[in-house]
Amino acid sequence: MTVYAIMGGTGLTQLEGLTITRSLALDTPYGPTSADIQVGEFAGREVLFLARHGHPHRVPPHQVNYRANIWALKQAGAQAILAVNAVGGIHMAMGTGHFCVPHQLIDYTSGREHTFFAGDLEHVTHIDFSHPYTESLREQLIGALAAEGCSYSSHGVYAATQGPRLETVAEIARLERDGCDIVGMTGMPEAALARELELEYACLALVVNPAAGKSTAIITMAEIEQALRDGMGKVKSTLARVLAG
Template sequence: MTVYAIIGGTGLTQLEGLTIRQSLSVETPYGAPSADVQIGDYAGREVLFLARHGHPHRLPPHQVNYRANLWALKQAGAQAVLAVNAVGGIHAAMGTGHFCVPHQLIDYTSGRQHTYFADDLEAVTHIDFSYPYTESLRQQLIAALAAEGCGYSSHGVYACTQGPRLETVAEIARLERDGCDIVGMTGMPEAALARELELDYACLALVVNPAAGKSTAVITMAEIEQALHDGMGKVKSTLARVLMAG
């Protein structure tokens, strides 16, 4: 039976309903992960949970130790990772409260520790990253969203920007020209690191605001927090369906 790990992003620093049996403080060759790995029961299944930004939410996207996080989950026994991400909507279909299960991504970040294959190598290693998300895991998320009756898109291109600031109108226009549908700050290098560790990986993205220039209103944290509050119940029920089916 597959051992699932959930990485919670903004708005999901703890998984309500998770009966915690153990909290692991995992030491890694890459430093400390964002938080302890929680092991417990959720939706009738054993699951691992890690808060990407720490608990409480304290780590900005560019300072998350992605290498330590994925390594810690692998060491704790994870085989598949369900990553929850809050994103901005670029494509017209990606309105606030909409879900997207992206099939592709473009990395616009810089300066992040993005690979395990960096030091003291016996040989250069290249991973195939043509399709960054595990298709079978994507399909599980899509089926769960459909069963929940959520508004969702089964495909999308995730643009990962550096943060922590939000993007300019011109930057979003560029991302749109590049073919991006949603924009976030934490999708990379997380997805690539999972691939390097041979972990199945898929993203459940919740749109929490229109991207810059996609609305006449000013983007506010209050708006984003409200969207997170409204959407987290559906996030949790969707994850529960995946776990029960898997």
């Protein structure tokens, strides 16, 4: 049976319904994880849970220790990662409260420790990253969203930006020209690191605001926080359906 890990993003620093049996503070060659890994029972099976931004939420996207997080999940026995991401909507279909299960991504980040293949190596390794998300895991998320009656898109291109600031109108226009549908700050290097360690990986993205220039209103944290509160119940029920399946 596949051992699942849930990577909680903004708005999901705790997994309601998770009966915690133990917490793991693992040493990694890359330093500490964002938070301890919680091990427990959720939807009738044992799962691992890690808060990407720490608990409480205090680690900004450009300072998340992605290498430590992914390494520790692998060390703890994870075989597949269900990553939850709060994103901005670029494509007109990606309104607030809409879900997207992206099939592709473009990395616009810089300066992040983005690979395990660094330092004193015996040989150079190049992973195939043509399709950054595991298709079978994507299909499970898509099926769960459909069964839950959520508004969702089964495909999309995720733009990973540096943060922690939000993007300018001109930057979003560029991302749209590049073919991006949603924009977030934590999709990379997380996905690539999971591939390097041969972990299955898929993203469940919740749109929490229109991207810059896609609305006449100013983007506020209050708006984003409300969208997170409104959407987290559906996130948890979707994850529970995947795990129960």
